[in-house]
Amino acid sequence: MKRLKDIIMENKWRSAFFGLVLINLGIVLWLLALIFLPTDYTLVNVDRERTNTDAEFTIISTKDNLEQLTNEYLNEMSSETIFNYSISLEEYVELRGNVRAFDQVIPITVKLEPVVQENGDLILEQQDISLGKLPLPSNKVLEFVEKNYELPEWVRVNPDEENIYVALTQMETESNFQLAADRFNLNSDQIAFKIAVPKDSFQLAQQVVANNDMEFNIDSQ
Structure with a gap:
């Protein structure tokens, strides 16, 4: 049988490891925040390309704006848990x-390098995970997340x-x-996403843009 001391130590390591798991889940939530949360200070440039089915918008931001929005x-998310998070974009x-x-x-x-794919998807490459001054194997943390947490189908660990x-x-x-991700270059401070809006929703999108004081440029083809 395990000694009481061993059980206590195991539980404490489990708590620390669980914190790492939440960090990785926080990464996914962070990405969603970049796309969906409204903000008055994010620089947004909107271009429309008319097709038979949709209109395309390009949303552009800077590292500072994105960092402020995400934090x-x-x-808000940390207030509901015992964990505190912050993002730094360098x-x-x-x-x-x-x-x-x-x-x-x-x-x-956790250090991540976002890499935009040609099809508009995004890969978050883990460069480093550390607990205090102790580096941890990224693959083991991700393996635990993959096996124990149900993520959306479009997120693959x-x-x-x-x-x-x-x-x-x-x-x-x-x-x-x-x-779709368009650009995510931290060194040159160029971050952009594309949103394709169905034609029947375009008038609604125009109203949303107007209400949020976004710059709206229309180029006829």
Whole structure:
């Protein structure tokens, strides 16, 4: 039988590991926040390309605006849990948090490199995961997430490749909008997403743009 001390130590490590799992789930929630949360300070440029079926919008942001928006969202999310998160957009996307383990508050850091795919999907490549000063194997953390958590079909965790594949183009939205990543270059501070709006929803989209004081440019073809 396990000694009481061993059981206590195992439970504490489990708590710390669970915090890492929540960090990875937070990554997915963070990505959704970038796309869906409204903001008055995000720079938005809208271009329309008329086709028989839809109109296309390009939403552009800067690292500072995106970082501020995301941290506001994470603060709201953290208020409902015992974990605190923050995002820093520098050379990599750095997601930082704290978990309590061994009667101490231990910092957790996850470094990710977003890579836009030709089809508009996004891969989040994990560069580093650390608990305090202790580096942890990314593939083991991702393997636990893959086996124990039900994620949307368009989010695929790849432990062997140490990345998270976010199939934005396969997301289903209530308004039938189609999403795609256009640019996510942190070094040059260029971040953009494309949204294809069905033709019958275009008038509604125009109204949304007007209500949010977005710049709306229409180019006739």
